[in-house]
Structures are given as C-alpha cells and as structure tokens.
Amino acid sequence: MNDDRPTILIVEDDRTTRSYLADNLSADGYEPLSVESVDEALASFEQRYPDLVLLDLGLPGRDGLELVQEIRASDGLVSRVDPTLPLLVLSGRATELHRVRAIDRGADDVLVKPFSYPELRARIGALLRRSEHRTRHGRMRVGPLEIDPAARTVRLNGRPLSLSQKEFALLRTLALDPTRVHSKDELLRNIWGYRQLGSTRTLDSHACRLRQKLSRDGERFVVNVWGIGYRLCDGPVGRG
Template identity: 35%
Template sequence: MAEESNEQQIFRVLVVEDEEGIQQLLRLTLQKHGFAVSCAGSVEAAEDLLHDPVPHLIILDWMLPGESGIAWCRNLRRRHKLQGLPIILLTARGEEGDRVHGLESGADDYLAKPFSPRELVARVQALLRRSYGGLSPNRVQIGELSIDVTAHRVTLNGRHVPMGPTEFRILRLFVTNPDRVYSRDALLDLIWGRQTYIEERTVDVHIRRLRRCLEKVHYAHIIETVRGEGYRCNPLPQSPELASEAP
C-alpha cells in the first residue's frame, strides 16, 4: 500500500475481536504506544470502520460471530484496494497447521492467545515497518501526555511541560522506540555522539532530570531502570510492583 505523508501521522489500527476483555486490552495497549485504535466485535461492524479513512493495520480474531475472521481475511485479499493492508491474525488455535492455514488465507502475521502485550506491540511495529517503510510519527501520545517530535514540545492536555534540550532528545528516543532497552553506552553514542568525551554517569544525571520534569505531571514512571542493562520507556500504566527504580 502507498505510504501516506508522515506529517502529523498517527498510525491507525482496526481491532476486530468479539471478546470484550481482550478487545479492551488491545485497545489500551496500542493507545499507550501512540496508535489510534478502532474496535469492532464482528466482521459486519468492522466493514463500517474499514473506510474513511482506511486503517494502516488490522488485528483480526480468527473466530468471530457470523462471518469468521479467516473468511474475511480471504475476502479482503480479493479487494484490489485492500490487497496490501497488513493483517495480524489473533487466535487461540496454536497448532502449526492452523498457523499455516491462517497465513495461506492472507494474514501477514499470526499471534496465538494468550499473548504478551509487549510481543503484540513488537509484532505491530515490525509489520508496519515492513509495510510502510518506517515508524516515525511526528507526534507520540502516552495517555494524556503528548510528545511533538518535530516541534520539540511536550504537553499535558495542551499545557506545556518544560524540559531541557538534552532531556527532550532522550525522551524522544525512548518514546519512538518503546520497550527497547538502551545501555548507558548506547545513550552516550546516540544522544551526545562519539566526538566528545562524556562519562557514563552523565547519562544518569540527565535521566534524573528527565524524570523530575515528568514527575511534575505524574509521568516519571514511563522511564524505567532495567537492572544491569540501562533504561527503557514503558508507556503502559504504572503498577506498584513495577515502579521504576531511581538510578
């Protein structure tokens, strides 16, 4: 499918899943990673959401009331304008024969239930990269926090969240690569470059500054310390047992 202009682009995902709990899990997980999500509980309802605008990707449950997901997948592949629409098939059927059947029916990827939310997001991002040549939206939304990558501006419900330029560069790197762990050495290379000598503990100083900026709007938890590895961005809601450690 032809790639749209990346100006202010937010990738749209259509979730077709009849189990309400799984549907909500998919919606919340994808929204926390900056995607615009529409949901339908049947193929009939999904048809009403398929146009104006067309989604960038569909997450489709195999077993649905009425027309099955796999039958609809074959149907979509017969439509000229939708032949290249990326589809991830979601199902409790995990046997190799079922996976092959799903892929032969036109799905691009296959995810068996129960699934990890992180694996789901990784599959979505990988498929979007393959289909559209990159994932570089100019604006990332995490809950009510908005990061405008082009304007170098962070806002919460339209209110500016001040931070220094180095802190913003670190935040931009994290939110555009959610769940990826960056070592201190990697951050030194990516943020400061190798042309100047900076000690690794400088990274910890700027991480603390970034967390202080985000703490004022109750979003410091999205920057996690990974013991012995470095740091990552976790856009999912904070739970007490997963609270990030201070560097």
C-alpha cells in the first residue's frame, strides 16, 4: 500500500459495481476500500481514515442517507469520523427531489446511476482538491507536539504517542487555543457530553494521564489552573 495515494471508501452493496469502482480507482492511483453497508462503513473508520466516500443510498439494513447524517453530526473529537469528510453519493434515485434531499442531508455531490466513469473520476478529483485545504490545515503543532486530527495521530519530538479516545479529544481541544484556560464545565460538556455538571473526577483523571504521557521527554504540558480548568501550556507557541 502506498500511503501517498488518496484513500476512497466505496459503500456499495452490488458486488459488480463495487468491483468495477475498486478496479478503476486503483488503476487511477487511488487506494480503494470496499464495504457493503452503513454499519460496515462506520466500523471501517476504526481502522482507516478515508479521504473521500463514494456512497450508494439503497443499502441493506440502513439507508445511505443515515451514514451521511452520522458523518456530518460527528463531533470530530471523540468520534473517529471526520465531519468534513467529502461525500459523493451514487444514486439510482434519479429524481430532483432525491438529489436535493441528499445534498440537504450533507452530501457534497450526487451522481445518478448509470454514470460515466470519466465524469465520476473528474468529480472525485474536484472534491479532493477542495478538501486539500481542510486536511493540510487541520494539523496542529504546539512546540514539539504535532497533532493530526484527520489521522488521529500524535507525535512528540517526532515519536508517536499512544492516547485513548478521550485523551486525544482532550488534547485536541486544548491545542486549538493552547494558552487559553478551558474551564472544567466547558471541557466536560464538549468532550464527555455532560449536561448537568456534578462532582466528578473524570476530567481530572484523564488530564493527569495525558500530562504523564506528554512529560516523557521532560516537557510541561496540560497545566492545571486551580479552581478553573486546564490549558495546554504556559508560554507562546507556534503551529505548523
């Protein structure tokens, strides 16, 4: 596998169409992944991070529009799904109403079946060009710390760091504005979804573990501002 090849997730229950798309996309320099249902697509996000999704609507079990909604509703923090992921719907439902409904739910483009592969390839290229800005500028650097939200990876002094989902979500939130103090109430609402904030040590426990992992080379990250909340670091920082 060539990591430089854009990864395209094909969500299509028809085996012939799925194979046709995978073969042609592979020949055109993409890395295709194929699944047959919405649930399989969501499960695939646990292992891979596609650059674009090709999505049929008439799928077994759950309609493709449900996947569009779930992706767009993702918080992009705890979830492994990027809410800005480009979505191209391949639909056998040819009416204007169906096309408009797909776009209203969050699809970036709709191509009606049967489709021309050269046209599909051109639309894929256009969506990927538009998404390059999102992917490139989604990465953050805070001193020696590098965070890639799309790939859900963290590097400290160039070496990978293993974090849990909640630890990653906490780190990414703090890194968005690393010298600002983020209140405990704010972090518990945005990361854990707490609506009523009672007495809990959840945030403090995760912050402590995250601080320990980030201090392996002697750096000081995750500063506890007593009685208020947390910030990532004290001094001025730069982002890459």
